[in-house]
Amino acid sequence: MFTDDEIASRVKPSDRGELEITAVLNAYLAEGQLFVKKMGRGFAWLDTGTHETLLQAAQFVETVEQRQGLKIACLEEIAFRMEFIDLTQFDRRWRTLPDTPYRAYLAALSQEFGNARRKVFASRRQQAIESKGEVVGETGFEPATARPPAECSTRLSYSPTEKLN
Secondary structure (H helix, E strand, O other): OOOOHHHHHHOOOOOOOOOOHHHHHHHHHHOOOOOOOOOOOOOOOOOOOOHHHHHHHHHHHHHHHHHHOOOOOOHHHHHHHOOOOOHHHHHHHHHOOOOOHHHHHHHHHHHHHHHHHHHHHHHHHHHHHHOOOOOOOOOOOOOOOOOOOHHHOOOOOOOOOOOOO
């Protein structure tokens, strides 16, 4: 949440002694400057205003990551899936990281993306050959862009109303 200093400076601590996000939102609403986007499934708001709620949020993230086998807010993965970076850039990034479980997660994703990409390319090449279409390069179609094919999409979100496996 980003606010301008003028609005934030007018917010007074609540009875709990905290600056409440609702007070900031109400200030924007009063000025006709509040723009809202409804968050769908897969989003969770976690209050981290106290030591206890910060711990609860950390435990929630840990539980979801362990049970789903996915990282929450993995910036490299998000950038790749949203096509802000290609597979070469993705690989370059994870290879610079120290040997940690996070690096291992990215390396596994890289392999998954690469395998899915090769499978799609082989399928498209075979289709081009069978239809006597023009085969260009190794992929069977125009040069590869190193983007994740739709067939390798992995669910990255979690809804608190869903059962965890």
